[in-house]
Amino acid sequence: MPLTWVYxxxxxxxxxVKCKLMKKLEYILPAFKEKAINPDKPMLSLPAxxxxxxxxxxxxxxxxSANTDVLVLGVxxxxxxxxxxxxxxxxxxxxxxxxxxxxxxxxLGFPHLLSSLNPKHTHILAISKTGRTIELHALLAIxxxxxxxxxxxxxxxxxxxxxxxxxxxxxxxxxxxxxxxxHHIMLGGRFSIxxxxxxxxxxxxxxxxxxxxxxxxxxxxxxxVAKKPDDIPSAVGAAHIISQQQQNNxxxxxxxxxxxxxxxxxxxxxxxxxxxxxxxGVGTTPIIAQGPLDQHSQLQLYMEGPRDKSYxxxxxxxxxxPATGIxxxxxxxxxxxxxxxxLHDIVSAMSEGxxxxxxxxxxxxxxxxxxxxxxxxxxxLIMHFFLETKFSSYLLGVDPYGQPGVERGKxxxxxxxxxxxx
Numbered sequence: 001m002p003l004t005w006v007y008x009x010x011x012x013x014x015x016x017v018k019c020k021l022m023k024k025l026e027y028i029l030p031a032f033k034e035k036a037i038n039p040d041k042p043m044l045s046l047p048a049x050x051x052x053x054x055x056x057x058x059x060x061x062x063x064x065s066a067n068t069d070v071l072v073l074g075v076x077x078x079x080x081x082x083x084x085x086x087x088x089x090x091x092x093x094x095x096x097x098x099x100x101x102x103x104x105x106x107x108l109g110f111p112h113l114l115s116s117l118n119p120k121h122t123h124i125l126a127i128s129k130t131g132r133t134i135e136l137h138a139l140l141a142i143x144x145x146x147x148x149x150x151x152x153x154x155x156x157x158x159x160x161x162x163x164x165x166x167x168x169x170x171x172x173x174x175x176x177x178x179x180x181x182x183h184h185i186m187l188g189g190r191f192s193i194x195x196x197x198x199x200x201x202x203x204x205x206x207x208x209x210x211x212x213x214x215x216x217x218x219x220x221x222x223x224x225v226a227k228k229p230d231d232i233p234s235a236v237g238a239a240h241i242i243s244q245q246q247q248n249n250x251x252x253x254x255x256x257x258x259x260x261x262x263x264x265x266x267x268x269x270x271x272x273x274x275x276x277x278x279x280x281g282v283g284t285t286p287i288i289a290q291g292p293l294d295q296h297s298q299l300q301l302y303m304e305g306p307r308d309k310s311y312x313x314x315x316x317x318x319x320x321x322p323a324t325g326i327x328x329x330x331x332x333x334x335x336x337x338x339x340x341x342x343l344h345d346i347v348s349a350m351s352e353g354x355x356x357x358x359x360x361x362x363x364x365x366x367x368x369x370x371x372x373x374x375x376x377x378x379x380x381l382i383m384h385f386f387l388e389t390k391f392s393s394y395l396l397g398v399d400p401y402g403q404p405g406v407e408r409g410k411x412x413x414x415x416x417x418x419x420x421x422x
Contacts, residue, residue: 001377002219003233003384005312005366008359010240017243021395025229025239028394032387036220042184043191043386047216047379053209056196059181060203063159064097067123071113072101072201073143074127075135077189078161079103080271081198084264085212086205088378096206097123105135110142119150124158125204127197129183131167134413140172154178161196188401190272193382208375215379223387234387237366241388242395244310244364245284252309253284254302258291258351259316261373266290269385276389276400283396292350299354303361310364315351317371318344 010018035041037048063070072082079101086099100117102110124143128136147157154176161181162169173180181196192198194216199209222232229235244250253273257266266288277283289298291313302309324343329335338346358365370377393400 001215001371002222002380003368003370005233005237005368007240007366008364009362010244010310010364010366017247018239021239021243022229022235024395025235025391029226029229029232029235032390033224036224040186042186042195043390044220046184046187046194047213047220047383050210050213052196053199053213055181056199056203056209059159059179060200062179063123063125064204066121066156067097068121069117070097070099070123070125070201070204071117071143072099072125072127073136073139074101074197075103075133075189076271077192077268078127078129078133078136078197080190080264080268081193082201084193084268085198085202085207085378087264088261088373089202089207089375090261090373097204099201099205101201102139105138110139114143114146119147119152119157122157125161125201126158126169127161127183128167128169129163129187129189129192131162131169134410134417161200188403190268190275191386191401193268194379211375212379212382215374215376215381216383217379218376219380219383219387229391232387234384235391237384237388238391238395240364240366241284241310242392245282250308250310250364251284252287254287254289254298254309254311256289256291256294256311256313256351256354258314258347259373260290262314262316263288263290265378265381272385272389273392275403275406277392277396277398278405279398280396282398291354292347295350295354302358302363307361307363311355311358311366313351313355313365313367315348315367315369316373317369318342318348 032044036044039045039049072079074082080103082099083101083103100113102113124140124147126136126140144154144158147154155178158176159179159181160169160173161183162173163183163185164170172178181200183197184192184195187195187197189197194213199212202212203209219234223234226232229239241250241253255266255269257263270286270288273286274283302311326338326341326343328339355365355367370381390400
């Protein structure tokens, strides 16, 4: 179901600027609709595709049938997408392998992780669009040595997702005849969550990847039939957020997530928003707040600190098990005010209470509710954030693709590593 936001304290500040931005979006809307049916623009057209899903499902079955664990090697969008889908969809299927992710270099943690795995029953899924990611090269070299020492055939234990002939990983694939899938050449890491990059790990874990695509396509269809940007939640969201920055110097956007399963979605969203929009001196800084947890760490700042933030709240409907009901305590301890309620009741009250408290300060907030975290709803949420980011990039006048600032750091890192080897 497409996401719907309720806005508070936005209109009091930004009506004039927001109206101008909506006019700009009205001008560009036909081009967005065209991209949604253009296979050369896969960020918007991919959800409608089904031809690639069989290959993903076949590889997921191949990997799952022979292994108890799958270790995904990737950095940034090559890893966050799969993590977000598996965590959000809440798949706990004992018949499927345990999918683990290594997305950072940890000199102590990575050897400890390998020591907990049986190489003969572990499959390695290595993901890199360009095949030039330094972290992946290091981890893959260590893993291949680990497999060799256990007399494991690389072909049976390694699958790679990368680009075509330009990727250095392609030489490794050819050398050892490794199974591989082609990374879409037009999709950068943070935009690849609904491609094989995110869907293969999710399918291995038992997530229904077809429902993810269907949910995303529902948001695209909503955009395609809209007569004006006001009818598109992601366009309205972009105009609100960017108008706040341009008129009121609201440069920080806090995403309050009131369900632990959405945490990785939040991390993926932070990368999407920051890397796509933080260019040419513009952009806003995304922050995740996990509710209710971060009410005990960040909320004081938000209530009484600088007025440079807007807030987005996402809550999720109840799917409590009987075990989350709160039983009675002995009367003489004074702890029965919660008896008869559920954990979800408490989380909901905390979400509403925090939202109302922030509204009372006059700060801009918006609130959305998801009935459940089905694959279809998660697909819709992902596409909403895609479109909101894309609309925002147009309003800011920046290219959402590429990350030149990150690339500069990589160039310097490679030079330093060459000096280390001398």
